[in-house]
Amino acid sequence: MGEFQGKVYGSxxxxxxxxxxxxxxxxxxxAWWRDAIVACxxxxxxxxxxxxxxxxxxxxxxxxxxxxxxRSSKVTSDAVKILPSLPNVSVSIIEWDGxxxxxxxxxxxxxxxxxxxxxxxxxM
Numbered sequence: 549m550g551e552f553q554g555k556v557y558g559s560x561x562x563x564x565x566x567x568x569x570x571x572x573x574x575x576x577x578x579a580w581w582r583d584a585i586v587a588c589x590x591x592x593x594x595x596x597x598x599x600x601x602x603x604x605x606x607x608x609x610x611x612x613x614x615x616x617x618x619r620s621s622k623v624t625s626d627a628v629k630i631l632p633s634l635p636n637v638s639v640s641i642i643e644w645d646g647x648x649x650x651x652x653x654x655x656x657x658x659x660x661x662x663x664x665x666x667x668x669x670x671x672m
Contacts, residue, residue: 578616580613585601622649623649628651631655634655635655639656
């Protein structure tokens, strides 16, 4: 975000900025996917126990990455709705079967919808 980092949206003056452009963010996301994820999975043995790779990042980066992966046909997304932006602490899942990358979950926040804890057992 460059000079806009930490500022309220709309409060920064317009004009020249050192913030990362959308094009640069897209290029960085796709390079990261190629260098970190594709390179890592290429070395895994298919047919053994499933592997899980956890990636934690900001919603803007994940959203940009997923949209570019789908646009470039590197990932398929049969019935997954692509949201305009990702909610905080949402979960997105991309699975790989050894041949095809498939987006199976995107921006899911169902884990946040929980019942309040029952503290009655603590009173014993």
